[in-house]
Amino acid sequence: MVLKINNISKQFGGITALSNVSFSITEGEILGLIGPNGAGKTTMFNMITSVLAPTSGDISFYDEQISGLKSHQITTKGICRTFQNIRLFPEMTVIENVMTGSHCRTKSGVWKSVFRTKSQKQEEKEIYDKAKQLLETVNLLKERETLGKNLAYGQQRRLEIARALASEPKLLLLDEPAAGMNEQETVELHRLITKIRDMGITILLIEHDMPLVMKTCDRIVVLNFGKKIAEGEPKAIQSNPEVIKAYLGTEGDDDIA
Amino acid sequence: MFLEQLINGITTGSIYAIVALGYTLVFGVLGIINMAHGEIFMFGAFMGVVITSTLGLPLWLAFVAAAVITAILGYLLERLALRPLRNRPDSHLAPLISTIGVSIFLENLADKLFGSGNHPVQNSLSEASFTIGSVNIYVVQIVIFCISIALMIALSYWLLKTKGGKALRATAENLETASLLGVNTKRVIMVTVVLASVIGGIAGILVGMAFSSVNPQMGLSFGLKGLAIIILGGMGNVKGAMVGGMILGLSETLVVALGYSGYRDAIAFIMIIVILLLRPQGLFGTKTA
Amino acid sequence: MLGELINPYYLQVASFILINIILGLSIYVTLASGQLSLGSAGFMAVGAYTTALLTTNFEVPLLVGILAGVMLAGIFGIIVGIPSLRLRGVFLAIATLGFGEIVRVFIVNTESLTKGAIGISGIPQLGREILDKLEVIGFDPEILGLKANQFTFLIVFILLLIIVIVLVCFFSRQKNSRVGRAFSAINMDEQAAASMGINVTYYKVLSFTQGAMLAGLAGALYAHVLSYISPADFTYHKAVEILTFSVFGGSEVVGGAIFGATFLTLLPETLRAISEYRYMIYGILLVVMMAYRPQGVIDEQMMRWFKRRKGRRQQHGTENK
Numbered sequence: 001m002v003l004k005i006n007n008i009s010k011q012f013g014g015i016t017a018l019s020n021v022s023f024s025i026t027e028g029e030i031l032g033l034i035g036p037n038g039a040g041k042t043t044m045f046n047m048i049t050s051v052l053a054p055t056s057g058d059i060s061f062y063d064e065q066i067s068g069l070k071s072h073q074i075t076t077k078g079i080c081r082t083f084q085n086i087r088l089f090p091e092m093t094v095i096e097n098v099m100t101g102s103h104c105r106t107k108s109g110v111w112k113s114v115f116r117t118k119s120q121k122q123e124e125k126e127i128y129d130k131a132k133q134l135l136e137t138v139n140l141l142k143e144r145e146t147l148g149k150n151l152a153y154g155q156q157r158r159l160e161i162a163r164a165l166a167s168e169p170k171l172l173l174l175d176e177p178a179a180g181m182n183e184q185e186t187v188e189l190h191r192l193i194t195k196i197r198d199m200g201i202t203i204l205l206i207e208h209d210m211p212l213v214m215k216t217c218d219r220i221v222v223l224n225f226g227k228k229i230a231e232g233e234p235k236a237i238q239s240n241p242e243v244i245k246a247y248l249g250t251e252g253d254d255d256i257a
Numbered sequence: 258m259f260l261e262q263l264i265n266g267i268t269t270g271s272i273y274a275i276v277a278l279g280y281t282l283v284f285g286v287l288g289i290i291n292m293a294h295g296e297i298f299m300f301g302a303f304m305g306v307v308i309t310s311t312l313g314l315p316l317w318l319a320f321v322a323a324a325v326i327t328a329i330l331g332y333l334l335e336r337l338a339l340r341p342l343r344n345r346p347d348s349h350l351a352p353l354i355s356t357i358g359v360s361i362f363l364e365n366l367a368d369k370l371f372g373s374g375n376h377p378v379q380n381s382l383s384e385a386s387f388t389i390g391s392v393n394i395y396v397v398q399i400v401i402f403c404i405s406i407a408l409m410i411a412l413s414y415w416l417l418k419t420k421g422g423k424a425l426r427a428t429a430e431n432l433e434t435a436s437l438l439g440v441n442t443k444r445v446i447m448v449t450v451v452l453a454s455v456i457g458g459i460a461g462i463l464v465g466m467a468f469s470s471v472n473p474q475m476g477l478s479f480g481l482k483g484l485a486i487i488i489l490g491g492m493g494n495v496k497g498a499m500v501g502g503m504i505l506g507l508s509e510t511l512v513v514a515l516g517y518s519g520y521r522d523a524i525a526f527i528m529i530i531v532i533l534l535l536r537p538q539g540l541f542g543t544k545t546a
Numbered sequence: 547m548l549g550e551l552i553n554p555y556y557l558q559v560a561s562f563i564l565i566n567i568i569l570g571l572s573i574y575v576t577l578a579s580g581q582l583s584l585g586s587a588g589f590m591a592v593g594a595y596t597t598a599l600l601t602t603n604f605e606v607p608l609l610v611g612i613l614a615g616v617m618l619a620g621i622f623g624i625i626v627g628i629p630s631l632r633l634r635g636v637f638l639a640i641a642t643l644g645f646g647e648i649v650r651v652f653i654v655n656t657e658s659l660t661k662g663a664i665g666i667s668g669i670p671q672l673g674r675e676i677l678d679k680l681e682v683i684g685f686d687p688e689i690l691g692l693k694a695n696q697f698t699f700l701i702v703f704i705l706l707l708i709i710v711i712v713l714v715c716f717f718s719r720q721k722n723s724r725v726g727r728a729f730s731a732i733n734m735d736e737q738a739a740a741s742m743g744i745n746v747t748y749y750k751v752l753s754f755t756q757g758a759m760l761a762g763l764a765g766a767l768y769a770h771v772l773s774y775i776s777p778a779d780f781t782y783h784k785a786v787e788i789l790t791f792s793v794f795g796g797s798e799v800v801g802g803a804i805f806g807a808t809f810l811t812l813l814p815e816t817l818r819a820i821s822e823y824r825y826m827i828y829g830i831l832l833v834v835m836m837a838y839r840p841q842g843v844i845d846e847q848m849m850r851w852f853k854r855r856k857g858r859r860q861q862h863g864t865e866n867k
């Protein structure tokens with residue numbers, strides 16, 4: 001079991017963003033997390049990565065309790081995420097963004113950096129090479145000296161994925177990676193996600209683009225108003241009456257078909 | 258003796274409270290700390306010196322002059338130091354640094370214009386006092402207290418009941434929404450900064466009357482006191498400013514009465530640090546996410 | 547011959563420039579992680595008074611006194627820095643301003659220890675002490691054709707220059723490393739930094755403490771260069787002046803502090819008429835910079851451009867060979 005969400009609830013003042021949600025992810029799968037706007041998907045990511053503390057419930061990662069750890073410790077354990085509203089380091093170059101992602105897999109502190117020790121130089125070279133490789137994977141190698149803020153929208157999304165991969169996660173959390181992408185880019189994204197899975201990384205994917213979700217995911221968990229209303233394979237989810245009702249209750253842009 | 262100290266404390270506290278109001282207003286609407294507020298206040302205080310002591314004119318004229326000068330300074334502050342920075346995504350520190358620039362400029366300008374050192378404020382009221390029982394009360398103290406309270410009430414009324422006040426509160430709530438609702442936010446911001454400055458200027462005159470000494474450096478120490486009070490009372494909170502002012506005024510008087518007058522000015526700073534660390538939202542503020 | 551070239555006044559000005567560069571760096575390194583400290587004058591005072599009191603009252607060697615000053619400033623940095631993590635940017639600035647004022651009020655009021663507002667005089671002078679040490683082993687400045695006082699100014703300048711070069715190397719290297727990237731990641735987006743596995747608390751305290759130690763070092767050196775300090779040297783004015791060095795010169799890069807401190811120290815020295823209006827000019831500079839060039843005169847882009855040009859020239863050079 002890679003990740004086990006156990007009875008997580010989250011309250012914001014009077015709003016219940018999540019109530020008693022449980023599910024788990026097995027090694028090597030791509031799990032979709034879907035639901036209408038405001039269903040609590042991003043909040044779930046914030047619980048997993050300790051950006052916010054759950055009101056109740058707990059989370060374990062490879063059978064180890066991770067609730068209560070700090071965000072950076074969770075990344076070090078091997079969970080990394082992207083953000084729904086892209087959060088790059090805008091004034092860093094593309095390659096620096098990715099190298100920063102390697103932070104928790106490297107060790108050089110102040111003294112090693114200042115004295116440029118052999119191990120520090122070695123480490124810098126390694127993460128530079130690795131960053132180049134990751135940029136190649138997300139097809140951004142040519143843009144490596146561009147500032148993060150000067151990239152096009154779709155490129156920024158891919159850079160965020162490369163940056164997350166640099167932290168060598170065992171579990172990658174993607175929050176609406178296709179948002180704002182055109183059709184062509186979405187097709188490439190699908191290829192990228194499966195490629196990442198083939199690298200041996202388990203993926204939890206939040207996405208509103210239903211064709212993409214159905215095509216990419218092995219299993220899907222559906223949230224509505226903070227509750228889990230369905231879980232299963234894409235086919236079963238597509239024909240689940242609860243799910244259809246939840247989606248029909250909102251505007252049509254999330255058409256499930 | 259005790260009562261006299263109490264009255265001293267309350268008088269000082271009510272002045273501090275109106276210094277704090279200036280910070281609160283600007284913070285409430287713009288979400289920035291105006292580091293130049295103390296210096297604008299100091300210019301108001303110098304108007305008191307110039308009108309009453311230098312020119313020998315009546316006190317009410319000093320209030321008018323202070324209001325006019327500080328309104329102009331407030332206008333310039335908004336036009337030159339705040340507006341150019343707005344709508345830039347980058348930094349919350351820019352307005353802070355910019356107003357620090359204005360503060361240091363104004364302080365040294367005052368030094369050049371009025372001269373360094375302490376300047377006395379003379380007016381017909383300064384010596385007048387009466388005695389109730391064994392307690393000696395200066396008329397000035399009563400006047401200061403009444404003006405402060407009147408200002409507070411007027412401001413609260415204006416904020417709660419008038420159209421301008423409502424526009425200001427809407428802007429404070431959310432600038433974009435307010436402008437969508439048809440509020441001329443540019444004007445509201447200008448009005449806020451000018452109003453805060455004028456209130457600061459009036460506080461300046463009151464300080465001149467109460468302490469009878471005015472100098473170019475007073476902006477910093479009173480400014481820090483104002484900051485301490487809004488940090489104590491919670492940002493953007495009129496009632497908090499009043500209570501915070503009283504607490505600071507009384508504790509300073511207490512420290513002086515205990516014989517540690519040298520540390521009088523340190524109370525505000527210690528208060529700032531302690532409150533920021535223990536209860537960043539202030540005594541009356543509610544925690545925001 | 548050397549003797550005629552060396553003018554103590556110029557050396558004195560140059561020494562102040564170097565001390566100011568250290569101060570500018572102290573702002574630079576705290577800002578690198580997105581924190582604004584207005585307490586630099588306070589940390590400077592801690593450094594200056596620590597070494598002044600130790601060396602004048604207990605005849606502690608200068609080096610020990612200076613190091614003690616730096617350490618104590620660093621400890622204060624940690625004490626102020628850790629709780630300040632809970633504060634948003636603006637409030638951190640105010641808390642540090644409060645700290646600076648508390649230090650000053652404390653110094654003014656503990657007359658028995660610090661001589662209060664009068665200040666401490668007769669602090670051992672750096673150049674003098676070095677000369678004394680050298681004379682013991684039989685050195686005479688006349689060998690270099692220098693008078694004793696010329697030599698002391700010269701040696702102080704050289705020493706400060708070495709310190710500054712070391713510090714500049716230190717911080718440029720730190721900037722282009724894992725630590726520097728962590729600082730700027732935090733500066734740009736704290737939450738994203740944390741999700742990349744960066745320990746935000748640790749790096750913020752680290753950068754704040756480095757800034758405090760630099761200010762403490764500058765203060766300690768200042769005390770031994772001037773041999774007289776008083777609370778008036780460490781006011782809010784000083785804090786704003788230090789801030790201006792960095793903000794004007796450029797707060798993103800190490801070179802910014804160097805340029806800012808050099809330019810703003812030379813300006814009033816060369817244009818005497820300006821000297822009187824120095825602080826007014828600082829004020830105007832801060833406002834103008836924030837409006838038109840918040841990153842300062844020298845910025846990252848400029849440095850990149852320089853680097854690329856240098857790179858190209860080097861490439862050219864090797865091709866020609």
Ligand SMILES: Nc1ncnc2c1ncn2[C@@H]1O[C@H](COP(=O)(O)OP(=O)(O)OP(=O)(O)O)[C@@H](O)[C@H]1O
Pocket residue numbers: 012015016017035036037038039040041042043044084546
């Ligand atoms: N920090 C917060 N403070 C208060 N309420 C919040 C906070 N974060 C989320 N919420 C509320 O929790 C609910 C769930 O929000 P969440 O962002 O998790 O939804 P979502 O499923 O990601 O929606 P979307 O598809 O629009 O991204 C919403 O009602 C939202 O307003």
Ligand SMILES: [Mg+2]
Pocket residue numbers: 041042043084
């Ligand atoms: Mg979301």
